[in-house]
Amino acid sequence: MSTSYQAIGWNRQKKIYDRIIFGFCVTYLSIFISSNLIFNAQVTFETLLIRSTSTLAVLLLHVILSIGPLTRLNKKFLPLLYNRRHLGVTMFFIAAIHGLFSIVQFHSLGSVNPLVSLFTSNTRFDSLPGFPFQALGFFALVIFFLMAITSHDFWLHNLSPKVWKTLHMFVYAAYFLVILHVMLGVIQFETNPVFVIILFVGTTTLIALHVLAGTREVHIDNIKFDLETDGFVKVCDVEDIEEDRAKMFCIGKERIAVYKIQGKLFAVNNVCKHQNGPLGEGKVLDGCITCPWHGYQYLPHNGQSPPPFKERVSTYDVMIDGTTVWVSPKPYPEGTERQGAIIAISSPVDKKNSETLILK
Amino acid sequence: MIRPLRKRHLQIWSVLAVLIPVSIVCAVIARPKPGDSVLLQPADAASLPVIIKTVEKENFVVRLRGNNEIPGQLEWINKNTLTFPTALIYKTYGAFSPEHADLIGRIEARGTYRFALKADQGREYHFVLYDFIHQQKIDSINF
Numbered sequence: 001m002s003t004s005y006q007a008i009g010w011n012r013q014k015k016i017y018d019r020i021i022f023g024f025c026v027t028y029l030s031i032f033i034s035s036n037l038i039f040n041a042q043v044t045f046e047t048l049l050i051r052s053t054s055t056l057a058v059l060l061l062h063v064i065l066s067i068g069p070l071t072r073l074n075k076k077f078l079p080l081l082y083n084r085r086h087l088g089v090t091m092f093f094i095a096a097i098h099g100l101f102s103i104v105q106f107h108s109l110g111s112v113n114p115l116v117s118l119f120t121s122n123t124r125f126d127s128l129p130g131f132p133f134q135a136l137g138f139f140a141l142v143i144f145f146l147m148a149i150t151s152h153d154f155w156l157h158n159l160s161p162k163v164w165k166t167l168h169m170f171v172y173a174a175y176f177l178v179i180l181h182v183m184l185g186v187i188q189f190e191t192n193p194v195f196v197i198i199l200f201v202g203t204t205t206l207i208a209l210h211v212l213a214g215t216r217e218v219h220i221d222n223i224k225f226d227l228e229t230d231g232f233v234k235v236c237d238v239e240d241i242e243e244d245r246a247k248m249f250c251i252g253k254e255r256i257a258v259y260k261i262q263g264k265l266f267a268v269n270n271v272c273k274h275q276n277g278p279l280g281e282g283k284v285l286d287g288c289i290t291c292p293w294h295g296y297q298y299l300p301h302n303g304q305s306p307p308p309f310k311e312r313v314s315t316y317d318v319m320i321d322g323t324t325v326w327v328s329p330k331p332y333p334e335g336t337e338r339q340g341a342i343i344a345i346s347s348p349v350d351k352k353n354s355e356t357l358i359l360k
Numbered sequence: 361m362i363r364p365l366r367k368r369h370l371q372i373w374s375v376l377a378v379l380i381p382v383s384i385v386c387a388v389i390a391r392p393k394p395g396d397s398v399l400l401q402p403a404d405a406a407s408l409p410v411i412i413k414t415v416e417k418e419n420f421v422v423r424l425r426g427n428n429e430i431p432g433q434l435e436w437i438n439k440n441t442l443t444f445p446t447a448l449i450y451k452t453y454g455a456f457s458p459e460h461a462d463l464i465g466r467i468e469a470r471g472t473y474r475f476a477l478k479a480d481q482g483r484e485y486h487f488v489l490y491d492f493i494h495q496q497k498i499d500s501i502n503f
Contacts, residue, residue, distance in 0.1 A: 128390035165365065172372050179380055183387035200384055207377045214370030221363055254363055276361050 017083040021090050028056050046105050053098035054186075058178060060091040062202045065175060069213035071292075075281065078292050085151040092141075092148040099141045102134065133185035140177035143170050153274075161276060179203060221250040232319060232326040238343055239323065241265070246289075248280035251329040255280060256316055258327060259289055259300055264340040266300035267316035267327050274311070302337040320344070407474060408433045413485075413503045422501050424477075424485060431485065434464060436473040447498055449475070450488045456497060458490060 032052040036043055064087050070077040107117040118138060124130035147168055149155075156164045179199070187196055225233040235249045235258065246257040248270050255270035257280030268289060270280045277293030284290065288297035288306060298305055303313040312335035317328040320341045332338065361369075408425040415422045419440045424431040436449065446468050450461035464487070465475040477485075485503040490496075 128387065129392045169368070169372070172376065176376060176379065176383075180383060180387075183384055187387060188391050196384070196388055200381075203380050203384065207373060207380065210369070210373035211377055214366065214373055217366045218370055221366065250363065271362050276365065278361060 013079075014083050014086070017079075018086055021087055025056060025060075025090065025094065028059070029053075032056070046101055050098055050101050050105060053094050053101070054182075057091055057095040057098055058182065058199075058202075060087065060094065061175060061178060062206055064088055064091060065171070065206055066209055069209040071281075072213040072217065073209070075292070078281075081293055082295075088144075089148045089151055092144040095141055095144055099137060102137075106134070128184065129188045131184045133181050133188075136177045136184070137181035140174040140181060143174035143177075147171060147174075156275065165276065220248065221255070223250065225249065225251055228326070231330060232317070232328050234324055235327050236325050237323050238265070238320060238325055241325070244284035246280040246282070248278065249327060251327065256327055256329070257289070258318060258325060259284065260343070261287075261300050261340075263343050264300075265318045265320065265325060265343065266338065266340040267318045268298060268300065268303045269314040269316075269331060269334075271313065272296050272311075273313060279313070301340060302335055304335045407435060415501050415503065417499065417501075422487065424503055425474075430479050431477055432479060434475045434477050434487070436465075436467055436475070438467060438470045438473075441470050442468065444491050444498065445493060448490045448492050450490055451477075452486045452488050452500075456488045456490075456500070458492070461488065 029052050032055065033048050036048055036051070064084060067077065067080045067084055067087075071081050103114045103118060107114040107121065110117060112120070118134055119132075122130070122132040122134070124132065147170070150159065150164065150167060159167070182199060187199075190196075225235060228234065233249075233251050235251075236247055238260075241247050241258060241260040243260050246259040248255045248257050250256075255278070256267050257270040257278075258265055258267045259280075261284050266289075268279060270278055272279050272291040272293065274291065274294055274296045277291040277296070279289055279291055279298065282290045282292040284300070285297070287299070289300050290297050296305065296311060297309075298311070298313055301315075303315045305311040314331035314334050315336050315338045316331060317338060318341040319326045320343060325341075408427055410426050410428060412424040412426050412429060412431050414424075419438065419442075421437040421439065423435040423437075425433040425435050434449070446466055448458075448466050449464040450456065450458060451464055452461045464477070465473060467473050467489075487501040487503075489498040489500070491498050
């Protein structure tokens with residue numbers, strides 16, 4: 001979190017994350033280039049650079065796109081999500097090196113402008129094996145460029161989360177363009193089936209992860225709750241919620257996160273104001289509900305970020321009847337203070353002695 | 361992530377789950393079959409066991425082979441890629457002209473070529489490598 005814009009808000013985790021990215025990229029490029037030089041000594045530097053950066057960019061793109069569903073399926077992957085922007089920008093730079101050297105290598109030696117040559121040297125749109133695949137890669141690179149330059153909170157706030165998110169959803173179109181770029185490009189000339197198999201495994205794994213995570217999320221959203229006459233909805237048992245953690249319930253249009261904090265239950269809107277991260281998948285740190293995506297924090301009793309931050313989310317009424325938790329789906333204005341519901345159970349294993357308290 | 365976006369993500373990946381595999385399969389099917397790298401020359405015959413004579417030059421090695429001391433096969437090994445499109449090998453009997461020489465065969469790329477020879481005991485063997493496109497003698501080999 002930050003009250004002002006910085007180019008990069010460095011912290012220890014980001015530095016470690018970036019060092020790992022840098023180390024991985026250098027290791028990959030070193031292994032790729034050295035092994036090519038050993039087995040194919042006649043290859044030129046330009047060709048090596050084009051091939052090594054292209055494979056690295058495709059690999060990183062698959063890693064980036066798999067982080068989202070992996071975190072939804074298993075919270076252990078959340079650290080990967082924290083600095084995914086830097087991974088995306090790195091991928092763009094590597095893809096840009098590939099694109100730049102490809103244009104230099106294949107389009108800069110004639111009398112035509114290289115960019116004009118890119119779009120006019122091959123116009124066989126009616127042929128799959130002869131399709132102008134380089135243009136597909138160019139369009140994907142343009143999308144990655146727009147994403148890279150807007151990968152900052154400045155743009156997130158100024159474009160609005162809705163516009164920003166819509167722009168960044170184009171990554172899926174870019175991914176499809178990249179797959180076509182590879183399949184209609186190098187694969188058309190490559191006789192070794194290993195490359196097709198690797199790409200097929202990568203794409204099917206990614207698709208499976210997204211469809212699995214998406215289906216699971218829709219299932220959670222579609223769970224029906226019994227509505228009581230006084231407007232409260234029965235959601236779960238007190239024991240179903242871990243201390244300093246939450247459970248999410250989709251009642252009405254959006255999910256509500258019910259947190260258990262120091263003997264009380266608090267309900268807040270599940271959507272973080274930063275990038276719409278799932279607050280219910282986070283945990284309580286320093287007494288604040290902390291978004292698992294980028295660490296934005298909110299006070300549980302009023303949904304406000306601790307001063308000097310100004311983000312606010314809606315709060316809801318919670319009550320406990322016996323050991324059953326009830327939540328009102330009616331949101332209070334963002335930042336409205338609520339007392340929370342006191343958990344009056346003397347012992348988690350002795351529910352018969354528990355008192356019943358109803359607090360709004 | 362808000363609910364409409366969760367739904368939109370699932371819709372997008374449901375579409376990609378169809379489009380991507382179909383695209384990959386179509387692209388693989390559409391791959392042009394690799395051209396046959398068969399030489400115009402008929403397949404090489406097995407080499408005869410006895411090397412009778414050898415002439416070695418910078419770009420090729422030529423051998424007379426046979427089952428005994430009588431040559432029955434001309435073995436031509438191109439060490440480097442030819443610098444001319446194709447060339448013909450003629451067996452000559454004196455001054456060379458294509459009209460008055462026996463055509464032995466044609467060589468193209470780097471590799472080994474073997475041609476059958478008529479038994480011609482007791483005589484010297486003279487071969488000419490001829491560029492029939494530019495109509496010029498490239499080299500001559502004398503055994």
